[in-house]
Amino acid sequence: MILILKNGATDEQIDHVIRRVEGMGLQSHLSRGTYRTIIGLIGDESVVNKEALLTLPGVAQVIPVLPPYKLASREAHPESSVIDVSGVKIGGGNLGMIAGPCSVEDRDRMMRIAESVCKSGANVFRGGAYKPRTSPYAFQGLGEKGLQILREVGDRFGVPVVTEVTDPRNVELVAQYADMLQVGARNMQNFVLLTEVGKSRRPVLLKRGMSATIADLLMSAEYILSEGNSNVVLCERGVKGFDPSTRNLFDVAAVPVVQGLTHLPIIVDPSHATGRPDLIPPCALAGLAAGADGVHIEVHDCPEEAKSDGPQALLPEQYEQISHQMRLMADLLGKTISPLASSAGGSTPPKPPTEAHA
Template structure:
């Protein structure tokens, strides 16, 4: 179902009124984790003014350590929904547990499956049975075919609305958090009709590397860019070291628009 043979035209996924995959770029931005409402609103207004069209934030955080901040749970979903409504942006948030899919789907416009859960087949089946679009991140050690097979799990349940997201793969080199596989974008485009976006934040882990990799992703044909933004990265509850400040986001968003106009 994910293959171009099944569906030769590029798919367009409607995310709360924002078409993803039809030419207009999905500009997903927001902090790693949902935090307090005032901060969430401040960041949302800033990224929206910079051109973001989908707001992000995790309420259920898949942390490496069980002692790290795990997210605000349903309270976080409420905050994100309220802020999205106030600013007129659809929202995307991660669901980590099949038991929470119904709850998350009640609030979110787009359900994110994180890299760590790309092959959680029970979770994929569950989001496949929901009527919400799915943002499927590539697993950190997944081949492109593995990733498309995971998309297939969602599609096979009758949910055609899958967006793929390249977020970097494991490598031997600690110079970057992960290794940004920019070639994955044209490889997927050659195999599948599904929209593909890039996440240079998790791919690189370093603010200075985010703008060049965002632009590389768009040049390679990505249908959107996912970037983490925080107004005080030093106190962020998660992924502070890779967060762009709102003014840095505004600058890269402007560069992305200029590049997209040339393509």
């Protein structure tokens, strides 16, 4: 349920409304928009007396919210959210261009790849320090050493870094190094992990699970939002299909569907969706044409030597070509590729931990 307040409602009236609804055992979520202020109610709505709420000073309307994802819904937050990742904006006409290797490898290689993709227009660098793999014998990532390399890369090129967190016990550690936390497809419904990243306050990149519906994705986002972290970016990375021609089925229609249901930004990941370098460029452009708020692409300077997912990575020169095409597409759509914080006066990236944590 949401309460729409009258234009000109005072802070005292707003505080009074919040005290009343919280006195009913409900949680409240205040959203101040350009044109109106909304209070979202979370909890057992059977205890709510709608007529009583309408009598409160400052309340204009009381509207039931049908979707179970109350905080993520458009009804609760009509304006599109803009997520700030250390100065790089995603959403609201700002495109996030995330690029980098599947996993963090040696320092020199990460520096080379980061320099290349940043010159080509990427504004967020990605790399996995912890890798959830189907086989327990496959490369599992470098752990904290990988986080240290990733942070060094980010500081060197003034680019925000995003990396996956796989264990609730590691959320605090990863948040000390990364500007953005990724929850991967395999962990989309790891509710303990979602709760912990919600408490972290770091921006979160939440990937759609391989067999998850759009409603499932939004309910997972709700876990993060309900902990007070409103900085969530969704990611369409393909779902399981029956045709082996591609790694997954790239559900490009999910982009406009999601945007009709939620205020949260959504980007596309054609690398995991297709698993084929030849399909990544056209699917990236298709995602932008469908309205995506950014594109996530894997890039490696020698895919045959990659520790993981080498076959689906673009070479740096291939990324340069598609990046140019994406800039043209952004101009055509009237959108902006958010510049790096170092050139836009953005916020400062997180500092690496002290020696006690290293």
